[in-house]
Amino acid sequence: MKKDIDLLKKRNRRRRDVMEKVGSTGLALSGLIGLMFLSVLVWQIAIPTFIEGETGEVSPASEFIPVSEYILKWDHPTVDDNGDLIGDEVVLRLTWDDNGAERTHDVAITVTSERNLREDIVVNESGVSTDAVTVGKKTKFYVQSSLTVPVEIEQLTGPVPAADETGSPAVSSFVISADVDVLVSEGELVSHPFALVAWVVLLVSIVLLSYPVTPLLKGMESLIGRQRMLRFGSYGLGVLTLLAGAFSLEAYLGAACWVVSAVGMNRMLEGMERLRSQGRDITQFDRLKHSITNREGVLLWARMLLVFSALFIPLLVDIPFLTERYQDIFQPYASGIRSAFFGTIWVMGIAMVVSMPVSIGAAIYLEEYAAPTGMTKLIQALVTNLAGVPSIVFGMFGLAVFVKQGGIGMGLGPSILAAGFTMGVMAMPIIVLASQEALRSVPSSIRESAYGVGCTQWQVTRDHVLPSAMPGIMTGSILAMSRIMGEAAPLVVVGAAALVLFDPEPLAGITGGNLNFTVIPIQIYFWTSEPEHAWHSMAAAASISLILLLATMNSVAILLRQHFRKRLNP
Amino acid sequence: MSEKIGGEVVPDSTRELDIDGELDLMVEDLDLWYGAKQALYGVSLPIAKNSVTALIGPSGCGKSTLLRTINRMNDLIPICKYEGKITKGDVVITDKGADLVELRKNIGMVFQRPNPFLKSIYDNVAYGVRLHHSPTREQLDQIVEKSLKRAAIWDEVADRLHDLGTSLSGGQQQRLCIARTIAIEPDVILMDEPCSALDPIATAAIEELILELKKDFTVVIVTHSMSQAARVSDYTGFMYLGRMVEFNKTEKIFSEPDQELTKRYITGRFG
């Protein structure tokens, strides 16, 4: 049977197939190019953080330029006043092509603290004039060549040209070097024994809560009914740890470890008690697991505390770039981002305290309470559009409202407080939108059933809606925080400083004192604007630190989300 | 042989597959898995030319899966695997190297929910034709008009061919989708519960249309409504838990089914 449609001219099948292939390949390529950008970006940012020694080339001499030169300069001495060597010796390798044969010479350079001591290296047909030169610090000296072929220069050992007084970093080193000491550092314990014991106890209680073994459970049986004793005991030990550790960060963490492990133990004992009252064997772990109140939640917080305090109590993680070194305007390689790091933490903290309660409250009002009036619509529209306002406009708002005095200005000056408020205002619409999304995704059946048993509106919100929406709200808030953590533009306007040589004072805006502060993105901005290459290495290192910090925050957000999601729909 | 599943005796897929007239499509021993879960167990089904074959059975028994395998729409689901053979004349549809474009052009499909494209009514119908042919403007106009007439919707839309297809009512949308399918003149039209989203009046219109389409096309229809199957179909297959429990002429199935299970399902005393 011939169909009417077969009378029509057919499209070329092969062309359609080719189009299909070409089209899909093209689309895949566009995705690939995006990924390529990412890899190039990571590569280009990682590379400058590895500092290399001097490498270069003395260009060949010609009839117009009889002697070509290459300038070298080291900032700091490699020998002390007695002429003894500090750190590695600087060795340069000069290589050139001598009629097909490769000639290589090593030259040792000694840098003394005397200035204007100069000795040049001369290369000619017969070879290198000297094997060892002595020059003064910060003195330029030259490699001169009268050869008609290029001479390649490569530094084999020793500090890089602009390295600091200790001579480090040596050739080919990573800017963000880290020292990790386990338990003992230079013959001393890294933290007070009390804190160490607290950490171990926390570890044990986590193991016990996750995988209890029968003998241990039997042993704990005798403790049933003495929860109160356990609790007060742990409080006492916590206070003792605090006192013994002189209220340092380790001491606080140790005290927290005591309290959390006591909470875990108490929950477990209560569970065992419940099992016993039902006349069951307490060593039945499967049953015990279910009788422990909120075991998953306790475990989550305990694990997070364990991991975080591990950085301070059993280990001593020392990243000088991040937490010890201030910026040093004369020695790029000796600089760090300590003040920017603490500045970032303070700004974030203040922004969080300012914005989270207000934004979550606003989200609850808009989703749960507000009638669809014109006012509500206006607020909703403002929130949506504020989220898209350029960050620098928020900076100008902060400048006029928080920084400057007079008019509507609060006159906090270019301080951490003003910066934190500005960032908080900026984070607000983002948090409101994320929280609204989370509240909206709570099924209305939950609300209806709660109203059904006679809850008031606030009780419904507090006891039923908020717990289900909390993971979404938390995730949204952390993501908003990580977004504003990378923002530099508003703080440039608010007045973050380029050079801060001390720890920031968070309340300086009110109490007076030194207002100056900086944050990591600002530090990157100013270091990038410096002409000298060494500062770009530092900017790259700061970028990597910032990206890692953001990645950590984002992964915490994702972990939290997954944990709560699992708990909501097991 | 039979199997006992959940207190129900389920016979193996039936082998008694007699049809009158010319054979159009043949499904032989089809096994199908979604991941690890098997959805079809050795299903066979002959489909007669220019007839209406109905597939009935409770939800989740594999009717739609079987239908979607016939024009290989299941290939879109990555975890779906199948074994067995579906043939249409000399062409083996389940062959790996089968030309899917040609196949789907010859075996059209109408879906459960009406799914007109976000285009005008005219373009919706012309879409398929333009894919496969390069007609002139007049030819295309003719085809569109003819298809809409055959789908019994021409009178309702003739004056607004350039409105969006989505602006029509549900029943009209479904008839538009049928018009879209018959515009490229396939041999077989598969209908996956075409009336489940429609009201009784629209359903009646579609059923009438199916009886009309039978003259030119082979129709396979999946339906939940037994009365609909009885009204429109020539052959009926009853499926249960992925097996073809019984296949026969419609009058036969609805008057004296061979299997106890079929009888219970048809009379509504099920489960």
Add this chain to the structure above:
Amino acid sequence: MTALNETEVKQSSEDEPSLLERISKERTRYILFFTSTSVILITLGIIQTLLFEATTFFSEVADGRGWFSAEMDLSGLASSSGMALLVLVACLALEWGLSQRPQFLSKAPALVTSPTKPVVYGLVAATAILWLVVESFLLCLVLLVPWFMWKRTVNAYLVLSSPSSKSTDKSVMYGLFFGSLTVLFFSITTNYGGALGEFFFSTQWTPTGACADRRSLCDNMSFGVNSLLFTTIQVAFGALFIAVPLGVGCAIYLSEYASPRLVAVVKPTLELLAGIPSVVYGFFAFIYIGPLVVEFGEFAFARGWIDAPPNVLNPINGAIVVGVMILPLVASMSEDALRAVPNELREGSLALGATRIETTFRVMIQASLSGILASIILALSRAVGETMAVTLAVGTVAVYTTNMFLPAQTMTAYIAQRVGGDLPFGEIGYLTIFAVGLYLFVITLCLNLLGNKVLSAYREAY
């Protein structure tokens, strides 16, 4: 909805409680309400800040230049702007009259309601001639208003012989009223208040002059924001030029072709890319993209395609880096839009024997077009508002040039660079950033409004 009914029932059951009682009874409600009003406060704060300082700027410029006399000069009304004003006021009166007495229209002579072709063409020709002779952009724009009004009224008259509903009449009248106010403002100010004119129409941006007194205005200062705007547009559209094909292509690939496992890898990667701070992108542009662009620029310079040797800092550099920055935004929003299209459409097209690429380009893109469009508009707004990357990549020299290999300055970069130095409160330089900021705010706000409108229209469709 449930929440709403609950409170209404509660309120009606009480015997008219006083406001104080109501507040104490629903304390949480009011506390939460006040938290949400903070959003309004912030918005008002932003607008107040920008508007207040920008107005100060304009009046100071006008004062300094001696353009802005304190008493408004009404002789401006006699100019072409005044004619425009007259036209608008006439339209307003007609509209008002029609809304009061609709039957008035039926009494109009037949020539007005159904004019012959020559009359219509004559009117169009007259408008064109006016455009050429009077050279007043404003007047010609305003002349379009009666044209549209006439068409609308006649249509309404012919179809139904009753004018359109009252609500539309009202909105048209509001529009005409504010239009008249604007034209009135222009007719009084543009002829004499050159400050606005200089800001919006001049292309020379030299906000710092060599004056003895830094606070005052001097003659070699010029405030033509167009040179900043032009670079901003170059960078933003250049960025779109990169981000849209790649981003939309990536989105299509992810939603239509890629296996779930690949999506599970690529999506987080995109999120990571989106999470990298803009200053890091700036650093990347500064050390990597800039030198690359210079190489191309030198090639072009050697061929004589551009008239000056290229610089490391240039708008192309900025466009590329901002393009890479907004790429993940475009990709993930477009991907969401494509995913939101019901699967049935895809299956419907494939069942007709379409290949995948035909399905994608003829059905899927059409169905998700507004979502993709919204992602592009929002990305554009992001590109316009981007600061740090642009400051580091484009440079800090405000020039108005089409040579994109030379350093330039965007609006955001100007603000960042200007406040970077120590800026005395109240100085003219301090005021300029607010004028630029206000302009920037208005541009991005319009883009966001448009984007969100398209987005919500799209959400309603599915």
